[in-house]
């Protein structure tokens with residue numbers, strides 16, 4: 001049973017309703033936006049109704065309609081950078097003579113993101129034919145690349161990524177795998193459209209420490225941040241020191257715990273966070289959370305992320321030392337660490353991710 005995925009969660013049994021509602025209330029925004037009793041009743045009623053039709057219902061979409069309609073949909077991080085808010089996949093656009101989008105979100109969301117991006121470009125800079133000129137990819141994961149094919153069909157943008165990401169995205173097997181994961185996500189959110197991930201055009205590699213010129217006054221610095229994946233890079237916009245770290249900084253769960261994501265190498269991941277800490281970042285534009293604003297806040301996020309990373313490693317070490325194998329340790333951590341709701345995916349994907357993490361400690 002794998003009812004939850006990517007911040008959009010589903011119910012597979014009625015008995016889970018109460019748990020789910022309790023967990024939803026962890027979200028500050030939801031608590032603020034709704035009176036608890038009224039909220040419970042509305043949601044439960046709607047969910048029961050949808051279950052009676054045997055249709056899995058995406059509770060977040062329901063929430064969006066019923067509770068969150070009044071939330072801001074986008075904002076300026078500084079005069080050149082726009083964030084399009086989203087609970088799971090916020091988008092970031094750097095505006096200029098050319099417009100840059102950082103990561104694309106999953107395929108299922110791409111048509112909606114296209115509408116939003118184009119609408120916001122029209123509203124903010126008056127582009128009648130809104131353009132994204134370049135897509136910058138932090139890494140090759142399905143939820144960062146999945147929407148790129150659809151969006152490229154609309155904008156015909158160039159794609160810049162690490163050498164490894166560009167190599168991966170040229171491999172038919174990898175393209176197929178990214179598409180498969182996106183199809184799985186679509187299935188879970190009840191999306192029966194034919195949207196898919198496929199080959200990207202205009203792919204070029206950027207190197208660590210390379211500078212991507214945006215205008216005479218600004219540029220993007222490429223930073224090597226392996227550890228989450230071997231293909232991960234981050235982008236730092238100058239001036240302004242706005243960091244787009246991809247998944248290298250970890251993920252913040254709705255209850256504010258930081259979840260480390262060292263899927264390819266524990267030591268690389270820890271070193272990458274350390275190198276991000278040296279950058280004096282003003283804003284950290286996270287791919288699955290709201291941007292973290294202010295040097296002190298960014299620093300404390302990264303320090304907390306580093307600490308949690310070490311804690312998880314120590315736990316894994318202890319469990320391995322007790323004689324458990326990689327799979328047993330992964331399952332044990334899953335039981336302990338993952339409450340009913342997580343941002344990261346259904347059980348099989350979570351277990352797979354945890355296995356990568358346990359293995360990266362095991363192999364260290």
Ligand SMILES: [Zn+2]
Pocket residue numbers: 139141228247
């Ligand atoms: Zn990732």
